[in-house]
Amino acid sequence: RKEVEQDPGPFNVPEGATVAFNCTYSNSASQSFFWYRQDCRKEPKLLMSVYSSGNEDGRFTAQLNRASQYISLLIRDSKLSDSATYLCVVNPLGGNTPLVFGKGTRFSVIA
Amino acid sequence: SAVISQKPSRDICQRGTSLTIQCQVDSQVTMMFWYRQQPGQSLTLIATANQGSEATYESGFVIDKFPISRPNLTFSTLTVSNMSPEDSSIYLCSVEGRQGRNEQFFGPGTRLTVL
Numbered sequence: 001r002k003e004v005e006q007d008p009g010p011f012n013v014p015e016g017a018t019v020a021f022n023c024t025y026s027n028s029a030s031q032s033f034f035w036y037r038q039d040c041r042k043e044p045k046l047l048m049s050v051y052s053s054g055n056e057d058g059r060f061t062a063q064l065n066r067a068s069q070y071i072s073l074l075i076r077d078s079k080l081s082d083s084a085t086y087l088c089v090v091n092p093l094g095g096n097t098p099l100v101f102g103k104g105t106r107f108s109v110i111a
Numbered sequence: 112s113a114v115i116s117q118k119p120s121r122d123i124c125q126r127g128t129s130l131t132i133q134c135q136v137d138s139q140v141t142m143m144f145w146y147r148q149q150p151g152q153s154l155t156l157i158a159t160a161n162q163g164s165e166a167t168y169e170s171g172f173v174i175d176k177f178p179i180s181r182p183n184l185t186f187s188t189l190t191v192s193n194m195s196p197e198d199s200s201i202y203l204c205s206v207e208g209r210q211g212r213n214e215q216f217f218g219p220g221t222r223l224t225v226l
Contacts, residue, residue: 032213043203043217044154046112087153096142096207098169099215103153 003027004102006088012108017078021105023071023088031094033064035073036087038104044087047073078109113138113206115218123224124194131190132221134204139184141207144215145177148201157202160187194225 006023013019025033033050048055050062050071061074071088088102114137124130134143143160157177158166166179180188191198201220208214 034214041222043220046208046214046216049214091213094213096213098144098156098159099154099205101153101155 002102003092003100004088004090006086006102006105008103008105010106010108012110013078014110015078015080017109018074018076019078019107020075021073021086021088021107023073023102025069025071025088025090025100027090027092028066028069030069030090030092032091033071034089034091034099035060035062035071036089036101038085038087040084044101047086075107080109080111083108112208112214112216113140115204115206115216117202117204117218117221119221120219121222121224123226125226126195128194129190129192130194130223131188132202132204132223134187134189134218136185136206141184143181143187144205145179145187145189146203146205146217148203148220150200154203157189160189160204191223194223196225199223199225 004025035047036044037047038044048057050064054063059076063072085104085106087104090100116135118133145157146154148154156169157172158168160166160179160181162181178190201222203220204218205215
């Protein structure tokens, strides 16, 4: 089983749609969780950290279910500028230790 | 977040040659990491660059192929040695984020093509 698994997509939605991306991780002791966004031919950029209590940043909501080892990202009112690859990222050891990346979910918002 | 630069941004190299990639950060950081992203794939960690000691390599990556330097807390280099077309990839450095947050921030990457 891969350490971090995501649906690769692509997800193509119209502007204004709500979409959810899911991710599972294999190491139950993992400490920290993140969603990164990667635009074509660019480096990954941190979108948001994921906390056990769930957290929201504008149109984006991230949730963590430790029991199911499952992470989600909800995007509401999708904009054209949201089109990107969304990477689910886990820090298994915590602290300043290497991250483990999912393969990413490709997402396109269509006018 | 820290400002991270990489040089070169891209290069096209011949088989059998070596390329050294530089990563510069605008603030002192304890941890720097080197990742590789092959076409259509996600990021894979090559090694952790430790200041004052040898780099720590992940399974499948060796020092002879990917020597790393970390002379101070703001700079690191990764060399891709004796290149083959399979080394064509984007190479990214990353640094730790804010204290206690376990985030990482990435440089813009070096796009390497080996002919």
